[in-house]
Amino acid sequence: MADTGSVSDRRMSCSIPERFQLHAAMLALQFGYAGFHVVSRAALNMGISKLVFPVYRNVIALLLLLPFAYFLEKKDRPALTLNFVLQFFLLALVGITANQGFYLLGLDNTSPTFASAIQNSVPAITFLMAALLRIEQVRLNRKDGIAKVMGTICCVAGATVITLYKGPTIYSPATNVTVQGTAETAGMLMGPGMFPSLGDAKGKSWTLGCVYLIGHCLSWSAWLVLQAPVLKKYPARLSVTSYTCFFGLIQFFIIAAVFERDAQAWLFHSGAEAFSIVYAGVVASGIAFAVQIWCIDRGGPVFVAVYQPVQTFVVALMASFALGEEFYLGGIIGAVLIISGLYLVLWGKSEEKKFLLERAVIQSVPDHGTRRPSGHIKPSLNQPLLHPTADSV
Numbered sequence: 001m002a003d004t005g006s007v008s009d010r011r012m013s014c015s016i017p018e019r020f021q022l023h024a025a026m027l028a029l030q031f032g033y034a035g036f037h038v039v040s041r042a043a044l045n046m047g048i049s050k051l052v053f054p055v056y057r058n059v060i061a062l063l064l065l066l067p068f069a070y071f072l073e074k075k076d077r078p079a080l081t082l083n084f085v086l087q088f089f090l091l092a093l094v095g096i097t098a099n100q101g102f103y104l105l106g107l108d109n110t111s112p113t114f115a116s117a118i119q120n121s122v123p124a125i126t127f128l129m130a131a132l133l134r135i136e137q138v139r140l141n142r143k144d145g146i147a148k149v150m151g152t153i154c155c156v157a158g159a160t161v162i163t164l165y166k167g168p169t170i171y172s173p174a175t176n177v178t179v180q181g182t183a184e185t186a187g188m189l190m191g192p193g194m195f196p197s198l199g200d201a202k203g204k205s206w207t208l209g210c211v212y213l214i215g216h217c218l219s220w221s222a223w224l225v226l227q228a229p230v231l232k233k234y235p236a237r238l239s240v241t242s243y244t245c246f247f248g249l250i251q252f253f254i255i256a257a258v259f260e261r262d263a264q265a266w267l268f269h270s271g272a273e274a275f276s277i278v279y280a281g282v283v284a285s286g287i288a289f290a291v292q293i294w295c296i297d298r299g300g301p302v303f304v305a306v307y308q309p310v311q312t313f314v315v316a317l318m319a320s321f322a323l324g325e326e327f328y329l330g331g332i333i334g335a336v337l338i339i340s341g342l343y344l345v346l347w348g349k350s351e352e353k354k355f356l357l358e359r360a361v362i363q364s365v366p367d368h369g370t371r372r373p374s375g376h377i378k379p380s381l382n383q384p385l386l387h388p389t390a391d392s393v
Contacts, residue, residue, distance in 0.1 A: 022299045026307045029291050034314035036284040037112035038322055040104070043276035045323075049265040050104045051256035053277065058096065058249040060281025065245060065289070069238035077236040087230050088243040095223030096248025097255070102216035109209025111325050114162060116315040117335035118213045120308055120342045124148075124155035125221040127345055135225065144351035151344030158337030159217075163210035167329030173320055241289075305346055309339045 043053060069077075078084075107115045127148055130136035139145035227240070234240055260266075268274045295304050312335060319325035 018298065022295055022303070025291050025295055026299075026304065027310070029288055029295070030307055030311040030314055032283050032288050032291075033311050034112075034116070034318055036280060037107070037116050037311075037315045038318045039276045039279050041107055041112045041319070041323060043273060044104065044108045046270065046273055046276075048273050048276065049256070049260055049262075050101075050108065051252065051260045052265050053104065053280070054096075054100045055249065055252045055256050056277045057100075057280040057285065058245055058252060060278065061285035062242065062245045062249060064282065064286040065238060065242045069236070069242040073236040073239050077239050078234055084230075084234060084243075087234075088240070089247045091223060091226060091230065091240070091244045092247035092251060094219050094226060095244060097251045099216055099219040099223060100248075100252075102212045102219055106209045106211075106213030106216055109204040110206060110213065111331075112319040112323070113312065113316045113325060113327065114210070114331045114335070115213055116312040117331065117338055118159055118162060118210070118217060119220075120312065120335075120338045121155035121159055122217050122220050122224075123305055123349075124152040124341050124345045125217055126224050128152050129221050129225045133225065135228065142352075142355070144348040144355065147344045147348030147351065151341040151346075151348060154337050154341030154344060156341075158334040158339075158341060159210075159214055160334075161337060162331055162334030163207055163214065165330035165333075166206050167331075167333075169326050170329050170332060171320070171327040173324045173326070237293075245285075305342070308342065312339070 040053075044050065103115070106118075127136060131138045138149060140149065231237065231240060268277075292304060316325075316327070320327075
């Protein structure tokens with residue numbers, strides 16, 4: 001009976017085309033990440049500490065990653081040396097501490113939608129850093145090279161517009177009607193949105209928040225660039241992520257212990273605070289990580305990155321409904337420029353892969369006398385455009 005059940009399960013899974021599974025998984029991933037932006041902002045507006053939040057988040061992420069890293073990469077994991085420890089510490093400083101710290105500071109001063117919009121510039125910034133470090137070559141004599149450069153310029157221009165020009169309000173959710181009730185109920189229903197006390201960043205520095213978010217994107221991109229040489233020497237991605245998460249947790253704990261003097265900040269004061277931390281650790285750092293690895297393995301890094309703007313759209317809907325977020329002209333113009341730049345960079349990357357694939361096929365003809373089947377040559381996924389990790393936010 002057990003064999004019959006397993007056969008039927010396999011038939012059901014095989015009946016769903018893999019392409020459909022990939023698209024469904026990527027849509028679910030974007031909704032998961034979009035929820036993280038909104039939940040994180042809600043947690044900040046509830047008063048949760050910006051230093052304690054990442055400590056608890058990384059504790060949960062580490063507990064989720066450790067078993068998989070230990071058992072799945074037992075044979076692939078090299079011996080841990082002092083040199084590797086120092087490299088993991090540096091990766092944690094850039095990719096966890098600076099990355100998550102700048103993100104929370106930026107989110108606290110801006111909004112979930114524009115935090116998500118600026119993140120679309122990460123592939124372009126990563127390309128720029130890789131080009132400056134001569135890890136990636138810029139070929140302006142080919143259309144793929146021109147597209148990547150133009151995409152990078154668009155992303156930089158979009159981030160500049162969002163930072164320096166807020167502009168007039170384009171959309172503002174309708175104000176909720178006043179509800180008579182207890183003092184607690186009235187306190188929760190004093191503004192627009194589903195959770196009005198969790199609304200937009202009023203009375204805070206929008207420009208400073210955008211600068212923090214640019215720092216977040218720079219840290220994220222630097223982390224992706226620095227990972228490449230480490231993974232060549234230590235080819236165990238889950239283990240590298242686990243070590244990075246561990247050292248990031250230690251760094252955040254030390255910072256929080258020194259600067260967060262209020263003992264009450266380490267306690268959960270409501271179920272909503274606990275939910276936000278659990279969501280950040282389980283969904284954004286656990287489930288999303290596994291889904292993204294599977295999607296990159298099956299569909300490729302460009303396929304995964306193309307879905308990034310969907311997240312911005314979903315965040316806009318969620319934030320408007322749940323947080324009463326307002327949209328400004330400068331942010332919309334900047335978001336359009338950044339998303340256009342993202343697609344230019346991704347298109348250039350895709351064209352570059354096609355060019356390299358065609359050249360490899362042509363070069364293989366003199367060596368073997370006959371053309372190899374096109375399926376023999378596969379694009380490498382060892383260094384994807386966006387490395388699969390969910391701890392980058």
